[in-house]
Amino acid sequence: MDLSAINPILFIAGFFVAATPLIFAAVGELVVEKTGVLNLGVEGMMIIGAICGFATAVETGSPLLGFAAAAVGGAVLSLLFAFLTQVMLANQVASGLALTLFGLGFSALLGQSYVGVKPPRLADVDFGSLAEIPIFGPIILSHDLIVYLGLALVVAVWAVLKYTRIGLVLRAVGENHDAAHALGYKVVRIRTLAIMFGGACAGVGGAYISLIRVPQWTEGMTAGIGWIALALVVFASWKPFRLLLGAYLFGGLVQLQLNLQGAGVAIPVEYLAMSPYVITIVVLVFLSRDKGAAPASLGRIFHASS
Amino acid sequence: MIALEKRPEPSRTFSLAAPLLAVLATMLFGGLLFALLGKDPLEAIRTIFWEPLFGEFAFFYRPQLLIKGAPLVLIAIGLSLGFKAGIWNIGAEGQYIMGALFGAGVGLAFYPMESVFIFPLMVLAGAFGGWIWAMIPAVLKVKFGTNEILVSLMLVYVAEQFLASMSLGLMKNPEGFGFPGSRNLQQYASAHNAELITGSGMHWGVVAAFIAVIFGYVLLARHRLGFAIRVTGDAPRAAAFSGVNPARLVLFCLGMSGLLAGLAGVFEVSGPAGQVTIDFNVGYGFTAIIVAFLGRLNPVGILLAGGLMALTYIGGDIAQSKLGLPAAAIQVFQGMLLFFLLAFDLFTNYRLRLGRTEVA
């Protein structure tokens, strides 16, 4: 066991990379759940984003275009979910699972010719001499654009939900869809837009894995991260900044696990890998005693009866 | 304008027609998909659906249907009980794993003793393992109102880590040349879940699956608990008025689905899979959710849906080797099936109406 083999600076810097896909997927799902919809298809949307992003980046040579394509791909897939749950009034749990299954399969199909291909690299943002600042520089200022975009997105979502009219309406719909409807707000339309936003975000998160974190394409490479994103939203009590904290926690645990493994530490790595999930359960229990946190209409089917 | 209007009575015809329509629509769109992939759609459909049942090597494939279908049906029956009452167990995969671990653990503990009691004990242990794993979300829901979807799901990952830990650690085969994984239970006679009729694919798990179907049917149709489940799903207030205790229902439904998933796990690990390995679980717990919905939460429907899913798995394998159809295409196919079913299901309870409706 050689703990000195772990470079603390690189270790902490790694948090950002590990957390970014989670941040995107979770913040998108947070918005969706705020409007009262539970979309279990995050995993499916992420992997579709992963392949759309990868394929586009490889074909066009531009990783940024890849991310844009990933957002579109995720949004399009989420439309299927929106159609099923908002128009066809199907059960949200089943629809979300169908989405995941479909997404996993479809992405594998699309990705067949891309296995083993190297994608174009996205350069880190150049902060010039700022990046030389000891500790702060390598940890915070040494990342690619998408990491910073993720952080900005969280701040933006927080601000929109708290301070703008559209944010207020979104929250109202999730709180009491009947009252919102009675007041004249188009519940189905708002939810569909939110679902598409969630899909786009999840797509970008997935593309981050295939284009930057790994970077390559393999079938099913999201490996359950979509489900963690779902847990993360609850862990964060639907609050954007708590979500950020949670993402780094989870990302950190993943990093720790990898590093400890590399350093030959004797703690069975599996118990460490379990901890994010166990912690989430504990948090869930505490949260459920405080009923106020979840959007009241979450998961309930809305049928305008007038 | 077109509006959706609730039907006065749930339509019986559509109840039965929806799954059939879904299958037809899937074949249509699936065929289109295959055509886009450059494969002859008719041949692909034939390979997937007809070949395993009546083709050249059907004698080989038909038993596979039972082997692949049994765990799906077993788990799905348990899940359907909960789903019918609005209790969402998404963690069947984890309960399946724990059942396998408990069962295999008991079996390996007895090694190398041979006794006719070992296998039944393993089965009991497996059932217990699945049951207790499902009790966690159940108790949390009853005591604290915690959402069972997320808890049961998180426990899947915990279970997977336990599986890895056991395969690499406690249950590792001392005579396994350092390879991860437990002793092979297929070679340990007392613990082996052997085929009852050689070559038929019928092992104890298959028997259990059929028993579960009957059990599910009788429970829902003839037993007080089954009635309580159905009423709770339809009108929770009426259930309370009738005297149903919601907490007991949650404990029963989650417990039962965990137990059945655990059984599927122990039968699988001591039979077709043979040993405890890191990737022993292949997603039956999740596919079973689809089977439950495809079967419209009805035991007989689940039996048929499980068979259909197994068929698509096996047919898909054949299509993969024979036609070069990518494995992922089958996943897409299955996803489409569920999509179409969910969509067509709408018409069981609603109908389209053209014209204006007055606000009262």
Place this chain on the structure above:
Amino acid sequence: MTQPLLSLNALTKAYPGVVANDDVSLSIAAGEVHALLGENGAGKSTLVKMIYGLVRPDSGQMHMNGAPFTPSEPRAARAAGVGMVFQHFSLFDALSVAENIALGMENAPKLSELSARISAVSEAYGLPLSPDRIVGDLSAGERQRVEIIRCLLQEPKLLIMDEPTSVLTPQEVEILFKTLRKLSAEGTAILYISHKLEEIRTLCDNATILRLGKVVGHCMPRETTAREMAELMVGKLLQTPTRAAQPAGEVLLSLTGLRAKAPNTFGMALKDISLELRAGEILGIGGVAGNGQDELLAALSGERPAGRGMVVLKGEDIGPLGPTARRARGLLTAPEERMGHAAAPDMSLTENAMLTGALRQGLDKGGFLNWPAARQFAEDVIKQFDVRTPGPHAAARSLSGGNLQKFVIGREVMQRPEVFVVNQPTWGVDASAAAAIRQALLDLAQNGAALIVISQDLDELMEISDRFAALNEGRLSDPRPAQGITVEEIGLMMGGAHGMEVAHV
């Protein structure tokens, strides 16, 4: 004479099976507080919905300040200066007061500016409310203030209030009345819907009384006695009871200080209810909906457990027992809400028969259900109570409201209860069927059962009750013999005159 602010002329609105408003005319002047009086089903809601643009009249005209007034939707009505505070609030619990108000406004100003305006209005009209508080934490009275302030911010010329005091404490009522008087003095007209006679006499200048969709009278409440108003409301056809009190048997059910917390924000707490019910008697409990009827039924059916010693059946404390155990001991109930509570909508009548009949009809043998016997039971109910339906296989939701009601009541009656509690037994049922139900209830009592009949239909209660009590704000008045009771007494009991200290001018 100055032009009225709002005048309604011969408004008529019909729905399949019922004429909700029949040739209704009234007029309201600026600054006038006008009461709209009537029983449930009299047509008040429909009339008000027409004024607010939710419903279009079939015929008749409305004029606002002399100009034709035909709002096609609430937005138009609001633009014309009509504000409405509904009985059931459209509020978002997790959001703040300011956010809730912003959501209900067309062009909401910035939150900070809005908060300032809210504070100003709330202070000016004596409706203490802080804009930052979360609505979920507010009391019912405070929530109503949110709705009122939301209306006031639009500076309405006419403010419609639908049963405003049903959820208020006496102190909150006083605060509300002060506000309304101030508004009236400033020229805002108020249309005040209620059946609380004493309040109306305190607050209102004029009143229009509706009964069965028609205007049956106008009056000036201050110069009219409660008795006269009650007579107009319930109709002079009210018969004094003809049923002589039956000799009472032993006490079967006794409630002692029954207390229960309100089940949710819109529910009603039960406060200190005591009564003794004897075999062979029918106790009629009158009262306007929302005064604790559902809660009382839930406490008696076993859906909500009661405290020690509060509910005693034949000498046994059944407070902690659930519905099944109570049925075993002979106490049966029938709740008001047919679809979804008394019956499961998507299930067949056979299954619904099993819902409550399993125990007493012997349909449950060791956990296994006897469906053929349940079907037979359902058929018996259908036949006995003349339920119009293709058969016991029909889903509950396919039945008309009246027929489902017959089935639900019949199902319980035929299980031979010893104590039977029913909430609104003949609501929505046609006259002959209602008579049959009432007769069935009378027969039950004749055979020695004790009944509690909770109803808003006073005629019905007078026809069948031995004793009468009124449920008001979760409290039960002392039961008194129905024979000889006067209309005035009834109206006052129901209107809550007892205990209304604070509404005096």
